[in-house]
Amino acid sequence: MRQALVPVVAWSLATGAAVTLSWWGVHSVMAGTAYDPPRAVPLTAAGPTAVSTPPPLVPATRRPEPSSPPPAPTPSATRSAPSPSPPAPTGAPASSPAPAHAARLRSYEITGGRAVFSVTDTSASLVSATPEAGWQVQTWSQPEWVRVTFTRGTQESSVFYTWNGHAPTVQFDAR
Template identity: 90%
Template structure:
């Protein structure tokens, strides 16, 4: 009986410690994920050859990042949940007030290549992936760095890519198929 008790003590201690760790981990993940929202994926319209494409929709942006094209709300109508910002000081006499820098224009670029379709949001200084949709039977992989983004569609030994770079120059697209 004493031998059995000695064997059960570590098992019970391990079970309690594991249960506590799982509970603590679940609670941590749950509390972080509770306030997040995920946008459903949106389809990009396909156009038939020879037809004029429909107007370009606004860029799709993940719910966790505010797009560059939106302006902050005007100071005259602050949100009800935030206090009004303090008035900005007047420039000294004789000084001219400088206007804010213009925001870059954003354009969607869609590329249909062997294996799928990739859509990018492109400004004069950078590009970001909006969506990558593989065709049936194909896989998609994406990579992103501060100066480039790449989308590759693969099936067996077939591979095709769209590669955007903008390191010291305006964004340019390159295509590679093997």
């Protein structure tokens, strides 16, 4: 009995040591990376919206720094947001149109998820694509178009932006 037990104990100890060593090696490599879920842009309306200043993006491999309370405002810094354009000179109209290159965020909630795009007068780019539970997302991007497709089984729905020689246009497809 003792002779049969010695190889089993030796095998168990060797396997335990190998698993521990492997786990420690993988853990030390993966400790510097973080796979956080994508951060969705907060929206207040169900349809497309325009936001002039998007929130800053944080890479998924770096955790954001803990925030400290903002300093108390001083009398010279009482405005809550920077002005979008410099003050108009005397005799000029009080408001000026936004620059032609200003990006607008457009959000589309379709079957399977939500896609958010940054759209200018000459192009569009994907900001985020968030699938609903049970759905998967695929994205394609080329110099003249970008496509987001949500799939679940045989169901498929897409948002497709094109701007090849024209202003960006959006198309939807569901199958």
